[in-house]
Amino acid sequence: MATLLPRVPRVISLAALPLPLPPLEHLLALVARRMARARPEMVRRLGEHAGRRFLIDPVDLPFVLLLRPQEPSLNIHRRHLLPAHDARLAGPLAAFLAMMHGAADGDALFFSRDLTVEGDTAAILALRNAMDDAELDLTEALSALAGPFAGPLRQALGAAERATGLALHRMDRPEACR
């Protein structure tokens, strides 16, 4: 039985549809490079799978992401124009954020059918394990890019987290609990 993960409301998903992708892609690229620099062991853990192309498919958004850890790069694509990929992980945005931030277990999300996988299963497993060990924190990564606005951004992301139920920061660090 699927868990009660929050879903991005359809109205927000539809509103996001006409958004221009380049600015979002630029921000994602900055975040991906920052995380890769801060956690070089993540790519090492991926080993032979670091060169694979991972399609991250948040099913409640009109976009998909293509992650290439070796580069590192994270590109955004419209759903109707899927890029070539070696492995695909699909699930609600909340599932990806919860796994990334240590709030949910990938296998449990697979058992509950919240998460589906296709393609190179070994590469997906390697990615899951490498990201879990990296203890990533989206709020901290974005705040580090915000310069003098880091404080207000942290507060805004905290408010967004409380309003949406999405895990936007590391949930398994006692001092990070809000």
Add this chain to the structure above:
Amino acid sequence: MMELVCPAGTPAALRAAIEAGAHSVYCGFADETNARNFPGLNFNREEMAEGVAFAHARGARVLVAINTFPRAGGEPLWHRALADAERAGADAVILADIGLLAYAAERHPGLRRHLSVQAAAANPDAINFYADAFGVKRVVLPRVLTVEEIAAINREVEVETEVFIFGGLCVMAEGRCSLSSWVTGKSPNMNGVCSPASHVSYAEDGQELVARLGGYTIHRTPKGAPAPYPTLCKGCFTSGEQTGHLFEDPVSLDATRLIPQLGRAGVRALKIEGRQRSRAYVAQVVRAFRAAFEAEAAGRPLPESALARLSEGQAATTGAYSKTWR
């Protein structure tokens, strides 16, 4: 209080386990010397030494699993793992192969030796042999014994015993199961992988999730039903006129309610399975069992387990401990 032995597939999971209350953590090197040799998992030498230091600083222990069976001609890999575990300051190594046990006893006499579940030592004579011949101090018992059988063993052995209390349930006599190698050529015994991910594929077929292992379809899970691990022992097969999970249903072990009986049976340590799981799983399960241990030690009622969502099949069994299998 019994010892709570917890899994760690990564340094992050090791830290999560210890912060959640693990007395001991078991883990392995990132190669075929341990029975969870999965992509992206396990420790390099530097991470192992750091993990041991982190554990010791918090009063916890680290047990290094070197519990596959060395390939003929490949023994140096296993020998290096022993030397590096000792160098990292490991509190014990968990071994299965008698050749490796003999080597460890001779070359690393100061390194405490535990017998892995992979050795499938299931009676007092076998256990006493391992203790006498190789100085084994603790035996991890196979998951095929009842609580009464465990009590009977403990009456006749001097060494400590450790049993699984939670997690993925291997229903075979471990170390002797050939199902995975039959289909994929790789096994937990020799390569450290059961149903290796490189041989697994998933596909949506209409409303069903189809899981294939080595090209064979082993599950067709209907929409909304829990997805199982792609292992043959929990596969769905047709035999004669019967179609179903012929070996075992996709369920996980949860013997929380048996903690008092296992304590009375003389068990020294209880083990949580799941080195392949995330730090979120480790933290949640370890915290729940540490609370159960504290309650048991204080004579309070055990808390209700709320871990089914984390389990394969989203359902739990007490496995062989109560012997209610068909």
